[in-house]
Amino acid sequence: MSARRVKTWGGKPVADLMRRWDRENVYVYGEIGSTNTRARELADEGAVAGTVVMSRGQTAGRGRGDARFHSPKDEGVYLSMIFRPGGAGLDAPITTLAGIGVAMELERAFPDLRPALKWPNDLMSRDRKLGGILAEATRGPDGEAQLVVGVGVNLTTTSLPDDLRDRVIGVRECCEAEPGDVADAIVRGLERWLHEPPESIAGAVLDALDRLDWLKNRRIALTEAGDRVPVVGGAAGIAPDGALLFRPDRGALRRVATGSVEPLEDIG
Numbered sequence: 048m049s050a051r052r053v054k055t056w057g058g059k060p061v062a063d064l065m066r067r068w069d070r071e072n073v074y075v076y077g078e079i080g081s082t083n084t085r086a087r088e089l090a091d092e093g094a095v096a097g098t099v100v101m102s103r104g105q106t107a108g109r110g111r112g113d114a115r116f117h118s119p120k121d122e123g124v125y126l127s128m129i130f131r132p133g134g135a136g137l138d139a140p141i142t143t144l145a146g147i148g149v150a151m152e153l154e155r156a157f158p159d160l161r162p163a164l165k166w167p168n169d170l171m172s173r174d175r176k177l178g179g180i181l182a183e184a185t186r187g188p189d190g191e192a193q194l195v196v197g198v199g200v201n202l203t204t205t206s207l208p209d210d211l212r213d214r215v216i217g218v219r220e221c222c223e224a225e226p227g228d229v230a231d232a233i234v235r236g237l238e239r240w241l242h243e244p245p246e247s248i249a250g251a252v253l254d255a256l257d258r259l260d261w262l263k264n265r266r267i268a269l270t271e272a273g274d275r276v277p278v279v280g281g282a283a284g285i286a287p288d289g290a291l292l293f294r295p296d297r298g299a300l301r302r303v304a305t306g307s308v309e310p311l312e313d314i315g
Contacts, residue, residue, distance in 0.1 A: 057226030140289025
């Protein structure tokens with residue numbers, strides 16, 4: 048049975064969201080497996096760039112790889128958007144650009160939140176995980192490049208598993224926030240650069256990334272894609288192409304394109 052669309056979200060009519068964001072359509076569900084999966088289906092059916100998919104809850108929310116993104120009903124904003132940047136645009140540092148945009152807009156809307164980015168795709172606040180970003184590039188039936196970017200941001204954390212609760216945070220733990228205000232920040236943040244993403248990050252955007260980089264000057268354990276044993280060293284920043292700059296305890300500074308990171312302690 049297909050997921051059921053609803054006419055209200057966060058206490059507001061979906062029609063108001065469509066006007067507020069100037070959308071042809073906003074697909075909103077009471078509960079769905081994954082907003083990214085549904086957005087990809089819509090993209091394959093020809094949905095226009097800027098189409099938004101949202102849900103009050105996800106039963107199969109996805110993070111990077113096989114990771115699960117816990118998405119309790121009415122405890123977060125779960126939103127995916129379709130972009131059609133063209134083939135060259137898919138070579139851009141999409142996840143990093145999305146993260147900078149969303150973090151900047153959340154910071155503007157909720158100054159006390161103090162959002163930051165943890166490479167490669169986490170949103171942080173006050174040293175705890177606030178949410179995550181999942182970007183998926185695909186090709187439609189006609190071979191056209193298309194991009195789906197999903198963002199999940201916690202509003203509260205009361206329904207999360209006990210083993211996660213110490214490591215996560217919701218916007219409402221520090222700020223008065225309506226779901227629509229958080230969704231506004233996500234939409235604005237994604238639209239900053241993703242319709243025509245630059246091939247690399249430069250200028251004021253790179254300065255913003257440096258300021259928002261939660262890992263910089265921390266000791267970390269890095270597990271690169273395909274490896275099982277982590278390597279300990281220091282995070283030295285994020286490169287203009289979105290790669291992590293990593294200095295192992297034994298070895299020279301290097302770029303890391305994919306991998307996972309666990310912080311150990313501050314080093315500076």
